[in-house]
Amino acid sequence: xxxxxxxxxxxxxxxxxxxxxxxxxxxxxxxxxxxxxxxxxxxxxxxxxxxxxxxxxxxxxxxxxxxxxxxxxxxxxxxxxxxxxxxxxxxxxxxxxxxxxxxxxxxxxxxxxxxxxxxxxxxxxxxxxxxxxxxxxxxxxxxxxxxxxxxxxxxxxxxxxxxxxxxxxxxxxxxxxxxxxxxxxxxxxxxxxxxxxxxxxxxxxxxxxxxxxxxxxxxxxxxxxxxxxxxxxxxxxxxxxxxxxxxxxxxxxxxxxxxxxxxxxxxxxxxxxxxxxxxxxxxxxxxxxxxxxxxxxxxxx
Numbered sequence: 001x002x003x004x005x006x007x008x009x010x011x012x013x014x015x016x017x018x019x020x021x022x023x024x025x026x027x028x029x030x031x032x033x034x035x036x037x038x039x040x041x042x043x044x045x046x047x048x049x050x051x052x053x054x055x056x057x058x059x060x061x062x063x064x065x066x067x068x069x070x071x072x073x074x075x076x077x078x079x080x081x082x083x084x085x086x087x088x089x090x091x092x093x094x095x096x097x098x099x100x101x102x103x104x105x106x107x108x109x110x111x112x113x114x115x116x117x118x119x120x121x122x123x124x125x126x127x128x129x130x131x132x133x134x135x136x137x138x139x140x141x142x143x144x145x146x147x148x149x150x151x152x153x154x155x156x157x158x159x160x161x162x163x164x165x166x167x168x169x170x171x172x173x174x175x176x177x178x179x180x181x182x183x184x185x186x187x188x189x190x191x192x193x194x195x196x197x198x199x200x201x202x203x204x205x206x207x208x209x210x211x212x213x214x215x216x217x218x219x220x221x222x223x224x225x226x227x228x229x230x231x232x233x234x235x236x237x238x239x240x241x242x243x244x245x246x247x248x249x250x251x252x253x254x255x256x257x258x259x260x261x262x263x264x265x266x267x268x269x270x271x272x273x274x275x276x277x278x279x280x281x282x283x284x285x286x287x288x289x290x291x292x293x294x295x296x297x298x299x300x301x
Contacts, residue, residue, distance in 0.1 A: 011036045013125065015094040019073035021066070027058035035285075036125055038156065043067050043119040050156075053282060064119070071118055074099060085185075087112045092186035096126045126161060126191060133165035135289040136248070137175060139276050140222070147275025147294075148237075148247040152259055157280050158287045159250035160226055164188050166248055167224050171199035180220040182210030187226070208236035211247075215240050225249050234264045241273045255279065256297045269297065 016039075017025055024047060028036060033051035040048045043064050049056045062070075074093055075082045082091045091099050102120035105112045139149060153159050163181075167188065171179040173196050183189050183203045192199060200218055202210040207225050211233075214220040223240060225233075228249045237247050253259040256277050260266050268274065277297055279290040292300075 012039075013095050013097065015097055016123065016125075019070060021070075024058065024060050024062075027060040031056040031058045038125070039123040041067060041070065041121040041123070052284060064117075067118055067121065071101070071121060074121075083114075086115055089115075090185065094190065096187040096190040098124045098126075098185060098187055100124070124156075126164070126187060131158065131162050131165045131287045133162065133169040135291070136162070136166050136278065137169045139278070139291060140170065140177075140246070140248070141175075143246075143275055145275065146244055146246050148241065148249070148273050149276045149278060150259070150265075150274040151248070151250045151278050151280055152253040152256070153250075153280040154254055155252055157282055159280060160187055162280060162287055163224055163226055163248070163250055164191055167192055167199060168194065168197065170222050170224075170248075171197040173198075178219060178221040180210075180214035180218050180223050182207050182214065182223065182225040184210065184226065188224075206232070208232035211236035211240050215243050215245050220245055223247050227251065229262070229264060231264060234268050237268060237273055238271055241271070247273065249274075256292055256300055260297065269294070 011028060012025060028039065028049055031049050033049045033056045035051045036049050038050035041062055043062060045061060047058045047060045047062060049058060072079060074091060085091050086101050089101055091101065093099060100122035101115060101118060103115040103118035106114035106116065136149060151159050151162060167179055167181050169175055170177045176198060178198050180200045180202065181188050181192065182205060183201050184205060184207050186203055189201045189203050192201060202213060207228060211223055211225060214223045223245055225247065228237065228251055240247055251259065251265065260269060272294065275294050277292045281288050281290065
C-alpha cells in the first residue's frame with residue numbers, strides 16, 4: 001500500500017512535485033481524488049483538484065507570496081523567460097503541462113503588456129484521460145475527398161489529449177500519413193515520442209505560420225492544430241485546404257450551432273474546409289466521439 005508521499009508522486013508528474021511545496025502535494029494525496037487532471041491554486045482560497053469532472057478541496061489555503069514562489073519555480077527562477085506567454089495567460093512546463101495564469105493585467109493601447117499580482121494558477125496535466133483515436137482515424141480513412149475534421153467541446157473535456165492520440169495514430173506505420181503537428185503552446189511534443197512515426201512538430205509557432213510552413217516546406221499529408229479560432233488561423237486553414245491538405249483541428253464549442261454562431265467557423269464551413277464535425281464528451285475517464293457530417297450541420301443550423 002502506498003504511503004502519502006508515494007501516492008502524491010504517483011498522482012503528480014515530477015515536473016510538478018519539484019516545484020510545489022510538500023504540504024500542498026501531501027494535501028493533494030489526501031483529498032480523495034483518484035487522479036489529478038487539474039490542480040487549481042487560488043490566493044486566499046482552498047486549492048482544488050479536478051478528477052473526472054468532480055472538484056475536491058485540498059483544505060490548503062495559499063498566500064500571495066506562496067503563489068508567487070510557485071510561479072517563479074515553474075519558470076525556473078526567470079519570469080522574464082516566460083513573459084511572452086504569461087501575458088497571453090499561460091505558461092507551458094516540461095511534459096506538456098499547461099498552467100493558466102490569473103492576475104492583474106497591465107494594458108497599453110489595447111494590448112496586455114504585463115501581468116502582476118498573480119492570484120491563481122490553473123495547472124492542467126496531460127494524459128489524464130484514456131482515449132482511442134480509432135474513430136477519428138477511420139473517418140480520415142473513409143473520406144477520400146481529403147476533407148478535414150473539426151473536434152469541438154467545452155474547455156477541459158480532453159480535446160488536446162484526443163489530438164495527441166490522433167497524431168500518434170495517423171503518423172504510425174499502420175496509417176502512414178506524413179503528419180505535421182502545429183504545437184503552438186508546447187503541449188503536444190513532450191508526449192509524442194516514437195522512432196517509427198512519420199511526424200514533424202512545429203513547436204511554438206503561431207498556428208497560421210505553422211500551417212503555412214507545413215504545406216509549403218514539409219510536404220504534409222495531414223496537419224493537426226489545437227484551439228483554432230482567429231481570422232489568421234482561418235486564412236491559413238483555407239489555403240491548406242485549397243492545396244489539398246486536410247486539417248484536423250480543435251475548437252471550443254458546446255455544439256455545432258455554437259460553432260456556426262462564430263463568424264470564423266461559419267466562413268470555413270461555407271468553404272467546405274471540414275467535412276466532419278466531431279463533438280467530444282466525457283464518460284468517466286473515457287472520451288466519446290459524436291460525429292456529424294457537414295450536411296448534418298447545415299440541416300441543424
